[in-house]
Amino acid sequence: MKLYLSSYRIPTPEAFFKLMGREPGNVTAALIPNAKDYYATRAKNFKSNDVSEYMQNLGISPTIVDLIDYDDPADIKHKLTQYDLVWVMGGNTFCLRHEMKRSGFDQIIKEVIQNGVVYGGDSAGAIVAGNSIRGIEYADEPEFAEEAHYDGLNLTPHFILPHTDSTMFGDAVEKARDMHRDDPTLITLTDTQALIIDGESEAIATGPLPYA
Numbered sequence: 001m002k003l004y005l006s007s008y009r010i011p012t013p014e015a016f017f018k019l020m021g022r023e024p025g026n027v028t029a030a031l032i033p034n035a036k037d038y039y040a041t042r043a044k045n046f047k048s049n050d051v052s053e054y055m056q057n058l059g060i061s062p063t064i065v066d067l068i069d070y071d072d073p074a075d076i077k078h079k080l081t082q083y084d085l086v087w088v089m090g091g092n093t094f095c096l097r098h099e100m101k102r103s104g105f106d107q108i109i110k111e112v113i114q115n116g117v118v119y120g121g122d123s124a125g126a127i128v129a130g131n132s133i134r135g136i137e138y139a140d141e142p143e144f145a146e147e148a149h150y151d152g153l154n155l156t157p158h159f160i161l162p163h164t165d166s167t168m169f170g171d172a173v174e175k176a177r178d179m180h181r182d183d184p185t186l187i188t189l190t191d192t193q194a195l196i197i198d199g200e201s202e203a204i205a206t207g208p209l210p211y212a
Contacts, residue, residue, distance in 0.1 A: 001110075001113045001114055001119070001155065001197065001199065002019055002020075002113065002118040002119070002197065002198050002199070003113070003118070003119045003120070003129060003155060003156060003195070003196070003197040004016055004019055004118065004119075004120040004121075004194055004195075004196055004197075005120070005121055005122075005125075005126035005129055005156075005160055005189070005194060005195040005196075005197075006120075006121075006122045006123075006126060006162070006189065006193065006194035006195075007122060007123060007126070007162035007163045007164075007166070007189045007190060007191045007192075007193065007194075008090070008122050008123065008162075008163075008191050009051075009054060009122050010058060010120075010122075010194070011191075011192050011193065011194055011205075011206070011207035011208070012194055012196075012205040012206070012207040013058055013207075015194070015196055015205040015207075016120075016194070016196075017059075019118065019196055019198055020084060020085065020118055022084060023059070024058060024059025024060075025059045026059075027059065027060045027061065027084050027085055028060075028061045028062075028063070028082075028083045028084050028085065029055060029060050029061065029062045029063070029083055029084065029085040029086070029087045029120075030062075030063055030065040030079065030080050030082075030083040030085070030086045030087070031048065031051060031052060031055065031062040031063065031064045031065060031087050031089065032065060032066075032067060032086065032087065032088040032089060032096075032105075032121075032125070033047070033048040033051075033064055033066055033089050033091075034066065034067045034068065034089075034091075034095060034096050034099040034100070035088070035089050035090055035091025035092050035093065035095055035096035035123075035124040035125065036048065036089065036091040036092075036095075037068070037091075037092070037095040037096075037099060037144075037145075038091070038092050038095050038141075038144040039091075047089075047091075048064050048089070051087075051089055052064065055087070060085070060087075062087070063083070065079060065080070067099045067100065067102075067103040067105055068099065068103075070103045070104070070105075071102070071103060071104070072104065073103075073104030073105070073107045073108045074108075076103055076104060076105055076108060077108040077111070077112060080108075080109070080112050080117060081112055081115065081117060083117060084117065084118065085117065085118045085119075085120055086109070086112065086113070086117055086118070086119050086120065087120045087121060087125070088119070088120070088121035088122075088124070088125030088126075088128070088129075089121070089122070089123075089124070089125055090121075090122045090123025090124045090125055090126075091123070091124050092124065092140045092141065092144050092145070093123075093124040093127050093128060093133050093136045093139075093140045094133070094136075094137075094140055094141070094142045094144060094145035094148050094149070095144055095145045096124045096125070096128055097128050097133060097145070097148075097149045097151075097152075098145040098146055098147050098148070098149060100128065100153070101147075101149055102146075106153055109153060109155070110153070110154075110155060113155065119155060122162070123162050123163065124140070126160045126162055126189070126195070127152070127160050127161075127162065128152055128153055129152065129153055129155040129156055129160060130152040130153075130154070130155075130156055130157075130158050130159050130160040130185075130187075131152045131154055131156075131157055131158065131159055131185060132150060132151060132152050132159055133149075133150055133151075133152055134150045134179070135159075135161075135175070135176035135179040135180060136176060138171075138172040138173075138175040138176050139163075139169050139172035139173065139176065156195075156197055157185055158185045158186070158187040158195070159180055159183055159185045159186050159187065160187050160189065160195065161173065161176055161177060161180065161186060161187065161188045161189070162188075162189045162191075163189075163190075163191060164177070164188040164189060164190050165190040165191055165192075166190075166191055187204075189204070190206075192206050192207055192208065193205065193206050193207075194207075
């Protein structure tokens with residue numbers, strides 16, 4: 001399995017495309033926007049289109065795949081296998097995790113990436129790939145989701161904690177880090193870092209601050 005997990009977007013494009021095994025301009029992506037479900041529709045669409053434009057500028061061809069439109073795991077599996085990359089956007093981790101469970105995404109994503117599709121995500125999209133999202137309630141409101149789920153997708157055995165150098169999330173991150181201070185699975189990421197997993201190989205890559 002191949003995963004690219006970051007705090008904010010793709011801070012190390014060269015390492016990203018190396019993981020993909022493809023050149024810029026030759027990568028298709030399913031863009032999952034459901035961490036933005038707590039926004040009004042217009043705002044959610046604006047945020048999704050902003051990420052889509054960012055991807056296009058990197059040489060990725062994105063298609064927005066909203067899990068709200070799916071309620072059959074077989075259908076979402078068929079859809080996702082048409083792409084090289086599943087990229088899961090950041091936002092509210094609990095909104096995202098709920099929709100992953102409701103749609104059946106969480107039932108099929110491991111098989112999808114075992115069959116060669118790369119999983120990528122930033123912030124909430126990175127957190128849910130790990131073993132748990134417990135502690136993220138310090139940063140994200142569980143009540144924004146229809147139902148709060150605290151289990152991760154277990155695509156990696158780690159607990160992923162992004163934004164560890166962010167002033168925006170400072171207090172919340174410190175509380176979550178303190179909760180997991182004795183957890184040997186804890187992986188922390190600054191806003192310039194990405195955890196890159198390629199089969200048994202794992203590395204943290206660091207790039208320039210990727211804010212536009």
